[in-house]
Amino acid sequence: MKIYKRYFYQSDCYKAGRIIKPIGVQVHSTGANNPYLKRYVQPDDGRIGRNQNGNHHNKYGGNVCASAYIGKQADGNVAVYEALPWDYQCWLSGSGHNGNANRLGYIGFEVCEDGLTDRTYFENAVMGKAVLLTAYLCQEFGISVDNVRDHSELHGMGLASNHADITHWLRKYSLTMDDFRAAVRYALEDGITVEYIDCDVVKGLYDAITTNPGTYLNLREGPGTNYRSIGHIPQGAIVSVLEDSLPEWYRVSYQGETGFAMAQYLERVDDPPFQEPQETEPQESDNVPISKELLKELSAKALNLYQSLSKLLGE
Numbered sequence: 001m002k003i004y005k006r007y008f009y010q011s012d013c014y015k016a017g018r019i020i021k022p023i024g025v026q027v028h029s030t031g032a033n034n035p036y037l038k039r040y041v042q043p044d045d046g047r048i049g050r051n052q053n054g055n056h057h058n059k060y061g062g063n064v065c066a067s068a069y070i071g072k073q074a075d076g077n078v079a080v081y082e083a084l085p086w087d088y089q090c091w092l093s094g095s096g097h098n099g100n101a102n103r104l105g106y107i108g109f110e111v112c113e114d115g116l117t118d119r120t121y122f123e124n125a126v127m128g129k130a131v132l133l134t135a136y137l138c139q140e141f142g143i144s145v146d147n148v149r150d151h152s153e154l155h156g157m158g159l160a161s162n163h164a165d166i167t168h169w170l171r172k173y174s175l176t177m178d179d180f181r182a183a184v185r186y187a188l189e190d191g192i193t194v195e196y197i198d199c200d201v202v203k204g205l206y207d208a209i210t211t212n213p214g215t216y217l218n219l220r221e222g223p224g225t226n227y228r229s230i231g232h233i234p235q236g237a238i239v240s241v242l243e244d245s246l247p248e249w250y251r252v253s254y255q256g257e258t259g260f261a262m263a264q265y266l267e268r269v270d271d272p273p274f275q276e277p278q279e280t281e282p283q284e285s286d287n288v289p290i291s292k293e294l295l296k297e298l299s300a301k302a303l304n305l306y307q308s309l310s311k312l313l314g315e
């Protein structure tokens with residue numbers, strides 16, 4: 001299964017960056033008739049299309065943010081988009097009288113609803129991609145399938161606000177969350193392999209480092225201060241320069257968002273910035289002390305090898 005990685009760097013939820021220890025998976029659907037990912041997921045990666053209404057979830061002041069979204073790319077292909085690192089707390093469940101599923105460690109995703117009448121889309125998005133994604137999360141984080149719950153079940157457990165998803169959608173096809181969990185168990189038997197596609201990697205003309213005096217540089221919709229700011233680039237960040245034909249404004253890409261930044265604060269870097277080599281933790285197997293028996297065996301082998309080599313070399 002492919003997972004497109006498109007982190008919501010601009011969302012308050014991403015910025016809060018609260019780390020959870022995953023204990024469950026919460027399954028949601030959006031409750032609005034719009035199966036297209038671009039309604040919720042932005043910026044456009046060339047596959048989902050641009051949201052012209054600014055009502056997506058990757059923004060300042062947004063108070064809803066799922067860990068992932070399942071819906072249609074512009075060409076109708078049903079795809080999974082990861083919006084938060086899996087161990088970041090999502091903002092999805094709301095609270096019930098016993099607590100809040102987000103905070104407890106339920107990784108949550110949204111399936112974009114359509115009019116709930118298209119069986120092919122249901123099978124593809126819910127019983128296909130949603131089941132596979134859930135199985136993958138259970139596999140990766142050792143989550144028990146019993147802890148896979150939809151919004152309505154979590155409400156029943158006192159861990160979420162009062163919503164009917166995704167049970168109301170399953171019911172259209174005479175299915176329940178027990179059927180969903182059974183499908184997840186079935187998928188787990190085979191094991192899930194995932195190929196991640198990083199949508200943030202944009203190949204530009206060259207990289208540049210921001211040298212602005214303030215803490216951040218505005219990323220604007222067009223080449224001028226009269227254009228809306230669509231993001232902040234911190235001082236010292238590396239951006240990819242896509243166009244540098246205008247003298248004062250370059251078109252750049254930063255963390256997946258494309259816009260214009262003031263050229264005077266962009267300094268070209270031709271080589272990737274030097275990085276301290278990372279010290280790696282020794283693998284556990286390296287720490288296992290060698291037994292005397294093994295050492296003897298190894299020296300015997302080394303001796304043998306040495307003797308045969310010596311013969312060959314005529315010594």
Ligand SMILES: [Zn+2]
Nearest residue numbers: 028151163165
């Ligand atoms: Zn929900």
